[in-house]
Amino acid sequence: MIRWSQAFIPTLRDDPADADAASHRLLVRAGFIRQLMAGAYSLLPLAMRTRDKIGRIIREEMDAIGGQEFLLPAIQPAEIWQKSGRWEIMGQEMFRLRDRREADIALGMTHEEVFATLAVELNSYRDLPQLWYQVQTKFRDEPRPKSGVLRTREFTMKDSYSFDIDDDGLDRSFENHRGAYLRIFRRMGLDPIPIDASSGAMGGSGSKEFVVKSEAGEDLVVLCPNGDYAANVENATSRLQPVEDPPGPDEPEPFATPGVRTIAALAEFSADATTDRQIKSLFYLIDGELTIALLRGDHGLVEQKLADATGGVDIRAAGAEEIFAAMGAHPGSLGAVGVEGIPIYADHALAGRSNMTTGANIDDQHVRGVDVERDIRVTHWVDLREVEAGEPCPACGEALEVVKAIEVGHIFKLGRRFAEAFGATVLDPDGKPQTITMGSYGIGLERAMAAVAETFHDEAGLMWPVSVAPYEMVITTIGTEEDTHEQASALYRALTAGGVEVILDDRDERPGVKFADAELVGIPFRLVVGPRGLEKGEVEWKPRSGGESQGIPVAEAADHAVAAVEQARSALL
RNA sequence: CGGGCUGUGGCGCAGCUUGGUAGCGCACUUGGUUUGGGACCAAGGGGUCGUCGGUUCAAAUCCGACCAGCCCGACCA
Numbered sequence: 001m002i003r004w005s006q007a008f009i010p011t012l013r014d015d016p017a018d019a020d021a022a023s024h025r026l027l028v029r030a031g032f033i034r035q036l037m038a039g040a041y042s043l044l045p046l047a048m049r050t051r052d053k054i055g056r057i058i059r060e061e062m063d064a065i066g067g068q069e070f071l072l073p074a075i076q077p078a079e080i081w082q083k084s085g086r087w088e089i090m091g092q093e094m095f096r097l098r099d100r101r102e103a104d105i106a107l108g109m110t111h112e113e114v115f116a117t118l119a120v121e122l123n124s125y126r127d128l129p130q131l132w133y134q135v136q137t138k139f140r141d142e143p144r145p146k147s148g149v150l151r152t153r154e155f156t157m158k159d160s161y162s163f164d165i166d167d168d169g170l171d172r173s174f175e176n177h178r179g180a181y182l183r184i185f186r187r188m189g190l191d192p193i194p195i196d197a198s199s200g201a202m203g204g205s206g207s208k209e210f211v212v213k214s215e216a217g218e219d220l221v222v223l224c225p226n227g228d229y230a231a232n233v234e235n236a237t238s239r240l241q242p243v244e245d246p247p248g249p250d251e252p253e254p255f256a257t258p259g260v261r262t263i264a265a266l267a268e269f270s271a272d273a274t275t276d277r278q279i280k281s282l283f284y285l286i287d288g289e290l291t292i293a294l295l296r297g298d299h300g301l302v303e304q305k306l307a308d309a310t311g312g313v314d315i316r317a318a319g320a321e322e323i324f325a326a327m328g329a330h331p332g333s334l335g336a337v338g339v340e341g342i343p344i345y346a347d348h349a350l351a352g353r354s355n356m357t358t359g360a361n362i363d364d365q366h367v368r369g370v371d372v373e374r375d376i377r378v379t380h381w382v383d384l385r386e387v388e389a390g391e392p393c394p395a396c397g398e399a400l401e402v403v404k405a406i407e408v409g410h411i412f413k414l415g416r417r418f419a420e421a422f423g424a425t426v427l428d429p430d431g432k433p434q435t436i437t438m439g440s441y442g443i444g445l446e447r448a449m450a451a452v453a454e455t456f457h458d459e460a461g462l463m464w465p466v467s468v469a470p471y472e473m474v475i476t477t478i479g480t481e482e483d484t485h486e487q488a489s490a491l492y493r494a495l496t497a498g499g500v501e502v503i504l505d506d507r508d509e510r511p512g513v514k515f516a517d518a519e520l521v522g523i524p525f526r527l528v529v530g531p532r533g534l535e536k537g538e539v540e541w542k543p544r545s546g547g548e549s550q551g552i553p554v555a556e557a558a559d560h561a562v563a564a565v566e567q568a569r570s571a572l573l
Numbered sequence: 574c575g576g577g578c579u580g581u582g583g584c585g586c587a588g589c590u591u592g593g594u595a596g597c598g599c600a601c602u603u604g605g606u607u608u609g610g611g612a613c614c615a616a617g618g619g620g621u622c623g624u625c626g627g628u629u630c631a632a633a634u635c636c637g638a639c640c641a642g643c644c645c646g647a648c649c650a
Contacts, residue, residue, distance in 0.1 A: 109649095
């Protein structure tokens with residue numbers, strides 16, 4: 001029998017200092033988590049129970065699409081990371097240490113490399129497809145851990161990897177995961193939205209993120225209200241309104257613009273140079289090489305798009321002095337007209353534009369009458385701009401919305417990169433070696449838990465969906481009478497026999513304290529056993545979300561409660 | 574890494590400006606009265622004031638360095 005009086009459930013009366021997100025505040029107050037250092041949290045027994053339930057849902061759905069569970073080491077030799085080329089790429093985000101023999105060791109931040117070493121043992125196309133997964137601790141030295149358990153440096157991830165003989169097989173494995181992920185998050189009570197995403201450091205040919213709308217989220221997601229477009233702003237597009245350019249001169253005309261340093265200032269200075277008729281010139285150092293990004297004056301740059309377009313790893317805005325050394329002018333007077341020998345990435349919105357205004361690469365001078373294709377040596381036409389709310393959906397033209405969201409899962413088509421590096425091949429039906437193609441798929445368990453907490457709470461505390469609640473029901477006793485405890489214990493036994501996970505709040509506390517704690521912890525159902533009800537032969541029934549408490553005859557209480565829990569569970573299947 | 578802020582019993586904070594024997598609320602222990610929405614009375618226990626150094630007769634308080642944590646911007650499950 002699990003008794004609250006014996007459990008470690010350290011609830012707090014006050015909000016913890018510096019808790020930014022609601023889920024963070026409540027998970028701390030309700031006794032689920034405690035911080036040890038930046039980005040490292042102890043999971044207390046309540047959090048363990050919830051995380052286990054999330055893990056169970058994930059395992060069921062992974063097994064349902066043919067997954068086999070592994071457990072790989074978190075400490076890994078540098079060699080395998082050097083072999084894949086990611087020892088350098090992962091940079092500061094990878095925790096590194098040396099063992100007693102001075103050998104370089106990595107703390108695993110993901111497991112493509114280790115799984116690839118095992119995939120070498122696959123020999124025949126008949127062995128494929130394979131779907132391997134684990135639920136395991138990951139370490140990532142995040143520059144800025146945030147929002148409690150939403151973004152940590154040590155966390156539990158379900159990561160899975162698919163191995164297929166060809167692209168069609170990879171597509172099937174990818175689709176299987178897509179379906180499994182939707183079921184997993186829905187069973188947790190969430191409303192997952194699959195969106196197009198950048199593949200980032202993972203590389204590969206395609207990726208989908210699964211996000212949950214939330215103010216605490218760190219991702220911006222572009223959504224069409226009709227549901228036919230959903231993408232991360234990192235690679236979202238929209239249908240552009242064409243801009244009519246009045247005819248311009250045969251060649252660019254420089255003109256003096258004393259003190260004008262910004263797009264807005266130039267628009268003010270010159271009536272012709274409205275922001276959508278200016279060219280914004282941004283200078284970046286991409287893996288050490290100076291690179292120019294061009295956008296329409298009123299458009300913002302998405303750095304991730306620039307990284308994706310250039311394939312750059314180390315990417316940062318160039319400093320004013322670095323730019324001056326190369327261009328002979330300072331930011332505010334920069335442009336790409338006549339520039340040669342520097343890669344120029346221009347956003348599609350500049351295609352076909354003429355009679356534009358931009359910097360002259362001479363301090364305090366701009367040029368007008370610029371025809372982009374005539375006057376600028378664009379080396380790459382790419383998508384660089386950030387979509388804004390209200391722009392037309394690329395599919396249907398409806399006004400797009402931009403919302404904050406939490407990324408709870410991400411799936412990637414990796415292709416053959418890792419299998420190639422590790423020599424993972426199988427013989428095809430013709431007896432010829434074929435390199436395996438891989439996919440990788442991840443869910444952060446603690447983040448998923450926080451996303452549920454973020455989605456389901458009110459002023460009184462957490463409100464767990466029954467599928468992930470630490471306990472499905474609490475039996476709260478009132479007073480210290482012997483009869484109350486006997487009735488409550490009998491109810492506990494009946495509910496347990498009925499398969500319900502219940503905790504008995506037998507503490508010698510005032511009722512208000514016990515009710516408040518049960519609500520803070522967020523247990524979905526409550527049965528109150530006390531002398532007032534027992535006199536009438538009743539106990540009280542109350543769901544955490546909504547509804548007044550209701551008296552139920554003692555004899556029917558167990559059946560009623562079991563039925564209610566079973567109904568709540570099946571609503572989430 | 575840039576910008577802002579904070580470190581004082583388990584939690585939340587005051588004290589610092591103007592140096593002089595460390596306080597409040599919650600929590601905890603004991604006794605008593607209570608007991609259906611966060612009770613009350615009484616008596617207690619618990620603190621290297623982040624660390625190191627400096628100034629001073631004397632430092633939580635003034636000065637310096639360092640460390641840690643949080644929030645806002647560049648990254649990810």
